[in-house]
Amino acid sequence: MVTHDTIAAIATPPGRGGIGIVRISGQNLKSLAQAILGKLPQPRYAELLAFLDHDDQIIDQGIALFFPSPHSYTGEDVLELHGHGGPAVINLLLTRCLQLGARLAEPGEFTLRAYLNEKIDLAQAEGVADLIAASTTNAARCAIRSLHGEFSSTIHQLVSALTNLRVLVEATLDFPEEEIDFLQNAQATEQLSQIQERLELVLTASRQGNLLQEGIKIVLIGQPNVGKSSLLNQLTGDETAIVTAIPGTTRDTIRQSIEIEGVPLHLIDTAGLRETDDIVEQHGIARTHAAIERADLALLLVDSRYGVTTQDRSVLTQLPKQLPILTIYNKIDLSGKLPHIEEDASATSIYLSAKSGAGMELLRTTLLKMVGWQANIAGEGAYMARHRHLQALAHAKEQLEKAATWLHTAEQLELLAEELRLAQQALSSITGEFTSDDLLGEIFSSFCIGK
Numbered sequence: 376m377v378t379h380d381t382i383a384a385i386a387t388p389p390g391r392g393g394i395g396i397v398r399i400s401g402q403n404l405k406s407l408a409q410a411i412l413g414k415l416p417q418p419r420y421a422e423l424l425a426f427l428d429h430d431d432q433i434i435d436q437g438i439a440l441f442f443p444s445p446h447s448y449t450g451e452d453v454l455e456l457h458g459h460g461g462p463a464v465i466n467l468l469l470t471r472c473l474q475l476g477a478r479l480a481e482p483g484e485f486t487l488r489a490y491l492n493e494k495i496d497l498a499q500a501e502g503v504a505d506l507i508a509a510s511t512t513n514a515a516r517c518a519i520r521s522l523h524g525e526f527s528s529t530i531h532q533l534v535s536a537l538t539n540l541r542v543l544v545e546a547t548l549d550f551p552e553e554e555i556d557f558l559q560n561a562q563a564t565e566q567l568s569q570i571q572e573r574l575e576l577v578l579t580a581s582r583q584g585n586l587l588q589e590g591i592k593i594v595l596i597g598q599p600n601v602g603k604s605s606l607l608n609q610l611t612g613d614e615t616a617i618v619t620a621i622p623g624t625t626r627d628t629i630r631q632s633i634e635i636e637g638v639p640l641h642l643i644d645t646a647g648l649r650e651t652d653d654i655v656e657q658h659g660i661a662r663t664h665a666a667i668e669r670a671d672l673a674l675l676l677v678d679s680r681y682g683v684t685t686q687d688r689s690v691l692t693q694l695p696k697q698l699p700i701l702t703i704y705n706k707i708d709l710s711g712k713l714p715h716i717e718e719d720a721s722a723t724s725i726y727l728s729a730k731s732g733a734g735m736e737l738l739r740t741t742l743l744k745m746v747g748w749q750a751n752i753a754g755e756g757a758y759m760a761r762h763r764h765l766q767a768l769a770h771a772k773e774q775l776e777k778a779a780t781w782l783h784t785a786e787q788l789e790l791l792a793e794e795l796r797l798a799q800q801a802l803s804s805i806t807g808e809f810t811s812d813d814l815l816g817e818i819f820s821s822f823c824i825g826k
């Protein structure tokens with residue numbers, strides 16, 4: 376699927392700005408450069424030149440940068456024209472490129488070419504998109520680490536440790552009589568458990584990054600007046616968090632996003648779940664249900680003087696069975712209780728006052744704990760893992776667990792070898808050694824044009 380036709384796109388965002396950039400990539404765009412600039416710019420030097428139209432009229436004047444293949448972002452010849460950032464002038468420039476035979480680039484096509492030409496691997500390409508999409512500082516830090524290849528190199532290290540172990544196991548298969556001794560002498564068990572430990576660390580760090588990127592979806596349940604608004608204000612108040620009221624689909628469906636320690640929390644209010652004949656509202660309810668299906672946690676807010684009500688119970692029955700629930704007994708200043716947490720195998724409850732703020736710190740730490748947030752990893756080692764990466768890591772982990780069982784019983788070494796192979800394959804899919812065109816399409820179509 377490697378193509379080298381020349382592609383062009385405006386790389387700067389739409390609208391007016393100081394600079395507008397048209398980016399062009401292709402196997403040979405020297406003639407295009409010659410036509411627009413009247414010369415081929417010196418590689419990797421910024422040159423101030425006139426950008427010429429077909430009739431030699433000047434379209435704009437700006438900086439031209441020429442990166443000959445293979446030392447460019449895409450690995451092909453790349454030309455960047457930095458002109459003035461007005462929609463009319465930049466469109467003229469783009470049109471000129473298209474007239475000279477370039478094709479309008481698809482979203483992410485420059486980065487796709489970088490991947491296909493092995494300038495970056497798949498996880499790095501995803502890092503590019505995630506960096507552009509990052510909306511918090513933490514998320515941006517994680518993305519740049521992926522882009523820079525830290526995540527990839529961690530995965531490569533795991534893959535190569537696995538390869539060593541596989542070589543050992545496969546070699547052993549050739550000497551059936553001494554199988555067990557051989558593996559024991561080579562400390563195969565230790566090798567495997569080391570790989571497992573490292574994988575576990577990567578998985579944890581990746582989950583953190585995933586939380587930073589996608590945030591946590593929380594269903595908020597509570598009757599009117601139990602203190603939902605007060606609680607949200609408390610949560611956001613001293614954390615310099617952003618409260619955004621995203622216009623609901625119905626009058627009563629509220630969606631808000633707040634941030635705790637840089638982790639985005641998306642709150643879905645179940646006020647929109649009541650029965651109604653209103654068509655518009657029914658659509659809203661369907662959407663609320665869909666949002667609830669994807670939720671990570673339910674927050675049930677009750678008045679500590681009255682406890683969980685019948686209405687609360689009826690809402691609870693509408694939630695997915697496996698959804699963890701955190702019950703908050705609010706208004707303890709009125710019920711005379713002290714802030715505290717009650718935990719048992721089936722439920723967690725927190726007693727607090729949304730008005731005075733007593734118990735709020737407990738709530739914050741519990742919330743983050745329940746969704747698996749680990750502040751110590753967050754700042755430093757978190758990887759901007761996508762859902763796809765988490766699945767691959769979890770898959771590899773499963774295979775290694777099975778492998779450990781086979782190794783432990785020292786039977787069925789063929790199966791052991793097979794599990795190791797599958798684990799390695801799962802890990803390699805992260806950096807893109809085994810990828811389908813469908814997956815590539817899915818990943819790159821979410822990019823912006825010009826990247």
Ligand code: GDP
Nearest residue numbers: 599600601602603604605705706707728729730
């Ligand atoms: P919502 O309808 O669930 O959003 O509830 P609000 O946050 O609007 O609160 C309803 C009323 O309860 C307001 O007058 C709040 O000041 C009050 N309230 C909320 N939390 C507390 C609390 O912890 N103690 C007391 N005494 N009042 C509270």
Ligand code: ZN
Nearest residue numbers: 600603604605
């Ligand atoms: Zn309210």
